[in-house]
Amino acid sequence: MADHLVRFDTAPAPVSVPTGTLLSDAAHRAGVDIQQPCGGQGRCGRCAVRITDGTVRRRSTLRLSNEDVEAGYALACQSVIEADVSITVPPQEKIERRLTTDRTAAEVQVPDSYDPAQVQTVRRVRLTVPPPSMDDQTDDWSRLQIALRKQVRLTEVGISVMQLRRLGHILRKGEWDITVILDSQAWDCPDCPVRLIEFKPGLMEDRDPLWGVAIDIGTTTVSLWLVDLISGEVRAQVAEYNGQIARGEDVISRIIYSSKGSGAEELRDLVLSTINGLLQSACKQVKIDPHDVFKATIAGNSTMIHLLLGIPAQTIRLSPFITAVNHIPTLTGRDVGLDTHPDATVDCLPGVASYVGADITAGVLSSGLDDTEKVTIFIDVGTNGEIVLGNKEWLVTVAASAGPAFEGGGVADGMRATRGAIEEIWVNGDTYDPSYRVVGSVKPRGICGSGLIALLAELFLAGVIDKGGNFNTNLDTPRVRIGEHGPEYVIAWASESGHGRDIRLSHVDVDNLLRTKAAIYAGFTILADSVGIPFEAVEQVLVGGSFGKYINVEKAIQLGLLPDLPWENFYFLGNTAIRGAYQALLDRHARERIKDIANRMTYIELSADNTFYEAFTSALFLPHTDLARFPTVQAALGAPIPQ
């Protein structure tokens, strides 16, 4: 048998190995350290190296794109030496960065050419009001109205009694110089009604921030962005679990709770205290008073919006499943109970149907789905699991009740994607030991949605759980054990965790995650079937949801959560609902587009027949009962591992 020389750029001397030696073994002999968190099964891609001279035989390139292979990349654990080669070993952080290219984590950017004077409904005007005298005994309010008419040509300005109470004092305090904050849906129309929100003594600078908030009320997570309406910049982002969770994890149980006794008031108070708490902490970050927030744009599913406004939600749950209202008129902070300025404009975005709410119309806007030629799937991986299929010509949608598992809810050690959350994980196929990455690079305290997706796929591929989600308790590892709720896998021992307790994934958690992914995939298949479109015809898949910054497409496919399409067709958008709310907060044209989206979408009711149940049970398997739907997973399971 012939021997070959293998040169590593990081090793002082080449090594000689026989034909058929694994590249990773050759590296080991040469004293080159290549990480293999997955145990050398070609699954994690962390052992990628570049062949600079010569060729190797690649047994599996699961983690590599065609371009990667053309560029000479090979997985050390999956490549066999058959000739002399030279190898470049990239530094570890470079590999990690390369691996993240399939998961787009978009930063918030102010829309190009944002011009508040053109598109912002809330604006600030500076007025110098002529003071009264014995010769001019015009009242204060008329005086201000005249100034508004003469100086900014506004005729129809409304004011609340609360502001009338303050008017005289403020005018005199500013010595008849005053800054007025106004809201108008159409600034190009002088006769259109304008609402006065606030006035302040003196003349404020044009560049001074003017504050607004975008809010997404999720069933599980509430997010709030504090935005400077002048520059358009997001100045603080905060999120917290919805305080209503303790009264039911999904919308149905919330509705039931709201229909009993004082349940509706209690739920309203709970979500308001969550929102106001977030508002408080966002304002604290930029050192402002919440009363200086003059506009709030709110996205959320229909049930969340109803409960927020104290509108009875029972009809959402009962056949024929309708809401009380889809298009909500403009309200004020006082109406809603927000701790913003009491006269702040509160704009609840419109929904489509009981189970397709403003979070989805806003999400469609921010994803750009309504403006693309490409046939596109948009999935919001949240508690309700809404899915939209279409392009600029047509839009159809379903809601597949998924549950909160991918937001960390309903999973014992689940958590939101915050500091201390395991966001990515590999499980070694030989030792069953995990290696993981934690948000904030601290000791782990729990595991978030993206981590759960990766973990479930890894446990499946490593053989810790079978296709039905059952644990294999005969493995030679202390990590698989019988816990208080049956079999479980220990992700981190107490000594490794941030809170001194074991972090585990139990059998019950696995079942929850399976149901969640099955509901989402089933919704996807139903939607595609309803318009007669095969999966292959879908040109891009846009994934929204607050499960973490990164989600690994490969893992999500291996799990059967996402359809088995080429990785480059997937785009991860993060929380699309709040992005849409943010766009609508800034730009009245974006707000109009959301209304248009709400009117255009065709909603498919899943409870109308039993096709959903059929699709659901067949998806209640890893990756799916019909393995032919997942050819790449089939290949991964059957791919021979080089000896």
Add this chain to the structure above:
Amino acid sequence: MPVDIPKDKWPGEVRTVTLGAAAANGGTRGSVVAVGGEKALPFMHFETDTPHRPALAMEIMDRLPEDWSPLLLEFWGDTAKDPAVWAKAAEDAGADLIQLQLSQTGADGNPTTPDAAVAAVKSVLAATGLPLIIFGPGQADVDNELLVPVAEATKGERVVLGLCEDKNYRTIVAAALANDHLVTARTAMDVNLAKQLNILISDMGLPLERVLMDPTTGALGYGIEYGFSVMERLRLAALQGDAMTQLPMIVTVGYETWKTKESKVGQDVPGEWGNWLERAINWETMTAMTLVESGADIVVLRHPESMKRVRAAIDELMTVPE
């Protein structure tokens, strides 16, 4: 004018599964039973041959089953006190197969020990030459504790071990793999669930030629339409080429029908219900025949009279018209 009867031609076929092993193949059975092999829907003789007729199994227990219908206890009498005697009587009554149900506790009220289970199984094997189907008491940990030694003690006999369910199949499948046995996979009346369990079992390396599936059924009047529909869809999927559904189906008709009020109760029921024994036999027979029509390959019964009637009906169904 001659009429052309349209014929379906299916791309798939059901696997043939052979129960029991004769001396030449490492067992001690006097007869072996092959089931499955269908290439068409049941009894469509004009389309293709039906390679194997549905087989009939008699259900017996390792101890006197005090909770069975008094009609059954009366019929079997003292025979039911000894599984070996009972098995021989079942063979004499015309059964193709014996299904031995292991009990959770012995007659003394103590849990059945592995030794007692092995002894019962061995006595039955000695008393009859028919292939054997052995079900554990139906509680995962107890099933595993009893079936593993039973599988070891009967190595090579190609007995059927049951029940494999989605939450408890590994141990039983491993025991079947190691000892040349078969398994039966039970799921709750759902095509997808049935398929999923077959995949899980197959993933462990047990050839599907050694797996029966039990899609669960309900007795006449207790959901039989649903069971029928699930079995029919499983069979259609198999014929359409879905490998993971191409397994013979076993149904536990005796267990289902003899727990219905119509079979179990003789007093304080409306007079129009008629003679109790006749009603109970009819119930078991009608349920069995309905499921035979939906594709059942093995029917497990409890009363020899039902077995006689079902056999006669199958004889007619198997008769190929001239």
